[in-house]
Amino acid sequence: MDMNYKTIKLAVAGVALTLVFASLSSCGVRDENTPGVEFMPDMYRSPSVENYGTYVIDGDTLYSAMLPVKGTIARNYLPYTYENSAAGYEAAGLNLKTPLDMAHRDIFEKDGEVLYGKFCIHCHGASGAGDGKVGLKLPGPPPAYDGALKDLSEGKIFHSITYGKNSMGPHSSQLSVEERWKLVCYVQKLQGKKEPVDSTKQVAAVATPTTAGEHSSGGHH
Numbered sequence: 614m615d616m617n618y619k620t621i622k623l624a625v626a627g628v629a630l631t632l633v634f635a636s637l638s639s640c641g642v643r644d645e646n647t648p649g650v651e652f653m654p655d656m657y658r659s660p661s662v663e664n665y666g667t668y669v670i671d672g673d674t675l676y677s678a679m680l681p682v683k684g685t686i687a688r689n690y691l692p693y694t695y696e697n698s699a700a701g702y703e704a705a706g707l708n709l710k711t712p713l714d715m716a717h718r719d720i721f722e723k724d725g726e727v728l729y730g731k732f733c734i735h736c737h738g739a740s741g742a743g744d745g746k747v748g749l750k751l752p753g754p755p756p757a758y759d760g761a762l763k764d765l766s767e768g769k770i771f772h773s774i775t776y777g778k779n780s781m782g783p784h785s786s787q788l789s790v791e792e793r794w795k796l797v798c799y800v801q802k803l804q805g806k807k808e809p810v811d812s813t814k815q816v817a818a819v820a821t822p823t824t825a826g827e828h829s830s831g832g833h834h
């Protein structure tokens with residue numbers, strides 16, 4: 614009698630355990646992408662609103678960070694129209710001119726120096742010799758502004774800051790158009806250029822419609 618009672622107890626415990634394991638395991642779940650049983654769903658499924666999604670919350674449809682309608686341009690934003698290609702680089706070098714009013718060059722250089730200290734100095738070095746701590750670790754350290762890059766035009770400087778070049782990454786998402794042009798001023802200072810580009814080139818640029826002209830409308834505030 615005693616033995617039988619024990620056997621029944623064991624059997625019941627066994628069945629209970631089996632059920633517990635079966636409910637815990639995800640074996641029965643067909644979709645291998647689901648995690649199976651979720652004990653705390655909020656831990657896995659964030660209730661926060663993610664970017665670029667449509668949510669219905671309390672019956673209201675909520676659009677978060679909608680993508681702009683195709684073919685539209687946001688106010689005060691001017692797309693950069695030179696392509697990220699060798700041809701785009703050359704075209705920018707020929708036609709792209711600063712929209713900043715160079716009467717205030719000193720101020721732009723100072724602003725540019727601050728930005729340079731935050732975004733460029735670790736690769737290019739304080740004097741632009743290419744001897745920044747990170748720059749020296751790169752497979753090819755950046756060339757010196759007052760050396761190999763001495764005659765690099767403002768359009769090419771802007772283009773390379775915008776799109777990056779080889780091991781230098783693009784900076785268009787971190788720096789506004791104006792900030793990039795201020796950096797151009799400071800890079801030119803490090804090139805050893807005291808004066809902006811000569812005015813004959815500015816005249817040539819007027820004859821060629823480029824984004825440089827468009828930028829100027831937004832550049833003066």
Ligand code: HEC
Pocket residue numbers: 729732733734735736737747748751753754755756762765769770773774778779780781782784796800
């Ligand atoms: C990760 C390191 C790194 C950072 C950060 C960096 N650069 Fe560079 N930069 C380089 C390297 C490397 C080159 C050389 C690219 C080549 O010609 O192969 C270069 C090239 C350049 C050139 C010459 C481009 C040309 O057309 O030949 C300019 C101008 C320049 N950088 C400006 C800047 C400015 C301004 C910043 C800060 C906004 C900056 N760089 C940030 C590594 C960097």
